[in-house]
Amino acid sequence: MSRSRLFFRRWQNWLGLILILVFVFAAAAAPYLSPDDPKNPGPFMRVGRAFESRPLPPDENAILGLLPRGIDVYHALVWGTRDALRFGLIVTISTALFGILYGAVSGYAAGRAGGLMLRIADSFLAFPPIAGVVFLQQLYVTSVSSLGGFVDPGSGQIFSFTNTPIAVTVIQSLLERFNPLMLSLIVFSWMPYARLVHSIVLTLKQTDFIQAARALGSSPFWIIRKHLLRNSTGPAIVLAARDVGGVVLLQATLTFIGIGGDSVWGTMLADGRNWVLGPGGSLLTYWWVFLPPTLAVILFGVAWNIFGDSLNDVLVPTTHETFRGQAFWNRKRRKEETGPEPEDQPLASIESVLPLEAPGPAGQFLRSEGPVKKNSSVNGDDPVLHSARDDASRGDLPRALHAYDYLIRHNRLIEQVLPDLAQLAKKYPRDPQVWQSLGDALTRAGQADHATQSYDQARKLKQ
Amino acid sequence: MPPFLQFVIRRFMAIPISLLFITLVLYGGVMLTPPEARASLYMPNTQRNLTPEQIKRLEENIIERYRLRDPYLVQYTLWAKSLFEGTWGYSPSLNEDVLPSLLRRTPATVELALYSLLLLIPLGLVSGVAAGWKRSGGFDRGFRLLAFLSTSTPPFILAIVLLSLFYINRGWFAPGRLDLSYLLEISDGEFVSYTGMMTIDAFLNGRTDILGNAFRHLAMPVFTLSIYHWATLARVARVSVLGEEKKEYVTAARARGIAERRVVWKHVFRNTLTPSLTSMTLSAASIVTGVFVAEIIYNINGISTIILSAMSGAPDAPAALGFAIYSVIMILLLMFMLDVLQAIFDPRVREGVLKA
Numbered sequence: 110m111s112r113s114r115l116f117f118r119r120w121q122n123w124l125g126l127i128l129i130l131v132f133v134f135a136a137a138a139a140p141y142l143s144p145d146d147p148k149n150p151g152p153f154m155r156v157g158r159a160f161e162s163r164p165l166p167p168d169e170n171a172i173l174g175l176l177p178r179g180i181d182v183y184h185a186l187v188w189g190t191r192d193a194l195r196f197g198l199i200v201t202i203s204t205a206l207f208g209i210l211y212g213a214v215s216g217y218a219a220g221r222a223g224g225l226m227l228r229i230a231d232s233f234l235a236f237p238p239i240a241g242v243v244f245l246q247q248l249y250v251t252s253v254s255s256l257g258g259f260v261d262p263g264s265g266q267i268f269s270f271t272n273t274p275i276a277v278t279v280i281q282s283l284l285e286r287f288n289p290l291m292l293s294l295i296v297f298s299w300m301p302y303a304r305l306v307h308s309i310v311l312t313l314k315q316t317d318f319i320q321a322a323r324a325l326g327s328s329p330f331w332i333i334r335k336h337l338l339r340n341s342t343g344p345a346i347v348l349a350a351r352d353v354g355g356v357v358l359l360q361a362t363l364t365f366i367g368i369g370g371d372s373v374w375g376t377m378l379a380d381g382r383n384w385v386l387g388p389g390g391s392l393l394t395y396w397w398v399f400l401p402p403t404l405a406v407i408l409f410g411v412a413w414n415i416f417g418d419s420l421n422d423v424l425v426p427t428t429h430e431t432f433r434g435q436a437f438w439n440r441k442r443r444k445e446e447t448g449p450e451p452e453d454q455p456l457a458s459i460e461s462v463l464p465l466e467a468p469g470p471a472g473q474f475l476r477s478e479g480p481v482k483k484n485s486s487v488n489g490d491d492p493v494l495h496s497a498r499d500d501a502s503r504g505d506l507p508r509a510l511h512a513y514d515y516l517i518r519h520n521r522l523i524e525q526v527l528p529d530l531a532q533l534a535k536k537y538p539r540d541p542q543v544w545q546s547l548g549d550a551l552t553r554a555g556q557a558d559h560a561t562q563s564y565d566q567a568r569k570l571k572q
Numbered sequence: 573m574p575p576f577l578q579f580v581i582r583r584f585m586a587i588p589i590s591l592l593f594i595t596l597v598l599y600g601g602v603m604l605t606p607p608e609a610r611a612s613l614y615m616p617n618t619q620r621n622l623t624p625e626q627i628k629r630l631e632e633n634i635i636e637r638y639r640l641r642d643p644y645l646v647q648y649t650l651w652a653k654s655l656f657e658g659t660w661g662y663s664p665s666l667n668e669d670v671l672p673s674l675l676r677r678t679p680a681t682v683e684l685a686l687y688s689l690l691l692l693i694p695l696g697l698v699s700g701v702a703a704g705w706k707r708s709g710g711f712d713r714g715f716r717l718l719a720f721l722s723t724s725t726p727p728f729i730l731a732i733v734l735l736s737l738f739y740i741n742r743g744w745f746a747p748g749r750l751d752l753s754y755l756l757e758i759s760d761g762e763f764v765s766y767t768g769m770m771t772i773d774a775f776l777n778g779r780t781d782i783l784g785n786a787f788r789h790l791a792m793p794v795f796t797l798s799i800y801h802w803a804t805l806a807r808v809a810r811v812s813v814l815g816e817e818k819k820e821y822v823t824a825a826r827a828r829g830i831a832e833r834r835v836v837w838k839h840v841f842r843n844t845l846t847p848s849l850t851s852m853t854l855s856a857a858s859i860v861t862g863v864f865v866a867e868i869i870y871n872i873n874g875i876s877t878i879i880l881s882a883m884s885g886a887p888d889a890p891a892a893l894g895f896a897i898y899s900v901i902m903i904l905l906l907m908f909m910l911d912v913l914q915a916i917f918d919p920r921v922r923e924g925v926l927k928a
Contacts, residue, residue, distance in 0.1 A: 235856065239899075
């Protein structure tokens with residue numbers, strides 16, 4: 110089944126995608142959906158009177174009502190989406206990138222070094238982000254005060270410096286860009302990615318195509334970048350998609366309980382808290398202070414969770430095809446690289462070089478019309494042949510031919526190389542190297558006539 | 573030495589190693605601040621009566637003594653040593669040394685965590701296995717819906733709803749640890765505090781009224797905590813059961829004429845323990861974070877009170893750092909307990925670890 114059909118087979122996948130698109134739209138179009146107050150920009154726009162202590166119900170000025178102190182709920186909701194999406198994506202992308210790289214390196218290193226790296230990652234699993242937030246904030250406040258300043262706990266503004274020291278300015282600008290929660294989450298939540306990728310890489314390392322790549326003398330960085338990372342990112346992407354919601358949820362939670370994090374939705378709930386939980390409060394009397402941010406938080410979490418599940422359908426290996434995510438990108442790239450083939454080719458077709466009636470495996474293979482079989486027989490295969498087929502299926506023609514040439518030079522497995530090359534020649538009829546290699550293979554197989562034709566083809570293409 | 577004990581000891585030795593890595597990183601964070609700020613970690617509980625000049629001198633003295641201008645590793649070693657010896661510094665916002673204050677609040681946190689785990693682990697394992705065994709049956713469908721709802725409701729929002737319904741509107745349950753009248757009675761009476769955990773103390777003192785009251789106060793936070801992590805755990809248990817029915821050991825057990833119920837709860841159940849409890853070990857940090865959040869929302873005087881006061885008052889690095897280290901130790905102990913639990917139930921874990 111194709112990727113897109115896998116995705117759209119279940120209605121839940123539609124739901125997740127639509128919800129996410131709605132959130133992305135709200136985030137991107139926030140300035141149009143609810144224009145900022147030019148005098149006082151920010152998610153909390155004052156529409157009503159500042160001394161109004163009661164939350165006012167919806168009217169024509171504020172379609173979702175007002176929080177205490179005249180704050181517009183709709184405006185905060187829309188700009189909160191922008192804030193949440195930005196926060197979630199920055200944290201998730203940075204942690205995922207670091208974790209994946211870490212896991213790939215530790216998995217590839219294996220042995221003692223890999224073990225140590227995994228140990229360190231495991232240790233970090235025991236750190237609660239909530240402690241990191243408080244710790245970072247207190248470090249900042251303490252260093253400001255040790256330099257003779259004072260940080261207002263409410264607004265975070267610095268007072269009583271005649272000249273603000275450079276160190277403080279640097280930390281301050283850093284904290285403005287990444288809030289402490291963001292830093293703490295980035296430093297302390299990359300481990301699941303590292304563990305995941307580590308274990309996948311350990312399994313992959315046993316496979317023939319990695320062994321072959323190493324046998325061919327590829328450098329570790331090449332192998333990690335080209336083979337290991339490509340094959341292990343699918344599950345990590347699924348994990349990341351689910352994390353976006355979780356991270357935003359944690360941010361809202363910590364803001365709600367007053368630990369920091371600056372979530373707009375969390376602040377809305379904290380501001381309206383007394384009207385729900387205060388004396389005489391209820392969930393429904395002042396529904397507009399409670400329901401909108403609650404629904405936003407819940408739906409945001411649900412959307413990314415479902416989206417993660419649906420990516421799981423598409424990207425994560427299942428029983429019948431190992432490493433589906435890989436196949437997806439392969440197919441895409443293959444399409445881009447080969448493109449449509451022109452109809453009026455003055456060139457000979459593969460059939461003229463290797464007639465369909467050709468005896469033996471080559472002819473048989475041509476008649477079957479199947480695609481180049483990918484990972485068809487992983488076990489017992491020659492590693493070089495496997496590597497060649499893998500490269501070919503990925504569309505990496507030069508590397509594939511390099512491996513095939515090696516086999517031809519050593520007169521190995523010609524009966525298998527031949528049909529593969531014939532298939533490649535069919536797929537890339539304009540590539541002289543393919544025809545050259547095919548000619549070599551035919552020569553080895555003792556079919557001089559066909560070999561000559563193949564060489565001719567190559568020469569023609571080179572001109 | 574019996575092999576099981578060997579495993580437990582070896583697993584226990586992993587705790588200090590993890591702690592070492594984390595404290596190295598934490599002190600790396602401390603290194604970003606100027607030496608004068610680092611000195612606040614060692615400030616004794618006397619600053620109130622001192623003049624600014626005396627404080628300055630004290631600061632210089634501390635910087636000299638703990639070599640706070642020296643390279644990272646020198647400072648780290650001295651600081652790590654002070655963790656073992658000292659009281660983890662004086663916290664101005666608590667007006668108390670950090671470690672005693674943490675220790676005093678620990679029983680409340682442990683009590684909450686303990687009841688939540690006791691509720692959610694058996695419930696999660698049993699419901700997950702039951703749902704996965706009869707896949708797509710009526711129970712499975714209900715289970716999946718409930719698990720989906722539980723994981724999509726953020727605990728703090730569930731807490732708001734519960735508080736509003738059962739505390740504000742109905743008055744059945746209440747936040748805090750005990751009613752005020754009982755708290756007063758406890759503080760000045762014959763009530764002996766053995767463990768600091770209200771329910772156990774009440775039981776040991778033979779006070780059923782206090783016991784009942786303590787449970788009434790625990791009900792909402794325990795429910796809030798359990799429901800979310802129950803769903804996570806049960807989902808893993810369910811998935812790990814899914815393929816099991818076709819396994820040969822199940823066929824073999826049936827062929828021997830073993831009752832279906834016994835096949836599931838004796839044979840299959842044990843095989844799902846490892847993945848389920850491993851997933852819990854990995855999310856131990858998020859469970860403990862959940863405990864802290866529940867404490868703060870339900871106004872329970874556990875160890876997270878410390879960060880609340882640290883965040884609202886004067887700069888208080890010792891409290892923040894102390895809390896970080898203390899919570900890491902708690903999480904490491906929780907992970908350790910879950911691993912031991914796993915080893916008790918799953919012989920393969922014991923064997924596998926011992927062979928390595």
